[in-house]
Amino acid sequence: MHFKKIVGEKVYLSPRSVDDAEKYVAWLNTFDIAKFLDQNTKVITVEGEKEYLAKNDSNSYNFAIVDAKTDELIGSIGLMDVDYVHRTAELGIFIGDDDHLSHGYGSEAIKLLLDFGFNQLNLNNIMLKAISFNKRALRAYEKCGFKLFGTWPKSHYVEGKYYDLVYMYITKDDFNNNK
Numbered sequence: 001m002h003f004k005k006i007v008g009e010k011v012y013l014s015p016r017s018v019d020d021a022e023k024y025v026a027w028l029n030t031f032d033i034a035k036f037l038d039q040n041t042k043v044i045t046v047e048g049e050k051e052y053l054a055k056n057d058s059n060s061y062n063f064a065i066v067d068a069k070t071d072e073l074i075g076s077i078g079l080m081d082v083d084y085v086h087r088t089a090e091l092g093i094f095i096g097d098d099d100h101l102s103h104g105y106g107s108e109a110i111k112l113l114l115d116f117g118f119n120q121l122n123l124n125n126i127m128l129k130a131i132s133f134n135k136r137a138l139r140a141y142e143k144c145g146f147k148l149f150g151t152w153p154k155s156h157y158v159e160g161k162y163y164d165l166v167y168m169y170i171t172k173d174d175f176n177n178n179k
């Protein structure tokens with residue numbers, strides 16, 4: 001069951017549901033999705049995923065990304081490590097459904113969550129990290145206003161090679177001034 005907690009044009013963000021565990025598990029056990037999320041070495045089970053989805057962590061805001069036209073679950077997005085002193089958090093996202101990749105769904109979901117983070121939670125600075133080969137994600141983040149602030153060279157190992165981790169951030173002012 002999904003609920004229209006944060007509503008955009010192409011997608012809405014809903015509290016996540018334990019009922020969606022199997023769909024998430026299928027996506028997270030798919031190498032071509034998992035390799036972008038540092039999940040390719042993890043063995044994720046339906047039981048484990050149900051437990052994870054049922055947890056209520058006060059420093060995280062996790063949502064299902066739902067297609068606004070069809071009400072179909074297409075992915076997941078969240079803010080984690082929310083710090084109420086420094087007003088910072090880390091954003092994570094994935095679109096699991098192939099047909100919805102590279103059609104603007106991810107960027108819209110990110111902008112909806114940034115608006116929630118900055119203008120509802122009153123956060124001031126949100127960061128994320130991506131693996132350097134994830135050009136689609138880097139482009140989506142750049143479109144949403146994220147700026148590069150560093151790389152950690154050769155710190156991520158996938159399929160026999162080391163890659164850089166890329167760090168990006170966006171401030172509340174930058175977000176609100178470019179809405």
Ligand SMILES: CC(C)(COP(=O)(O)OP(=O)(O)OC[C@H]1O[C@@H](n2cnc3c(N)ncnc32)[C@H](O)[C@@H]1OP(=O)(O)O)[C@@H](O)C(=O)NCCC(=O)NCCS
Pocket residue numbers: 033036037075093094095096100101102103104105106107108129130131134135136137138139140143
């Ligand atoms: C990253 C992700 C959330 C972005 O969402 P999305 O809906 O696919 O992204 P958007 O359509 O909003 O934007 C993608 C942009 O990258 C471009 N793009 C796609 N493939 C690309 C590639 N190989 N190289 C460069 N740019 C690429 C698209 O053309 C688009 O840019 P444009 O609007 O200027 O044409 C989504 O692709 C995803 O979940 N991927 C798998 C998991 C993942 O990588 N999660 C992020 C981990 S850091």
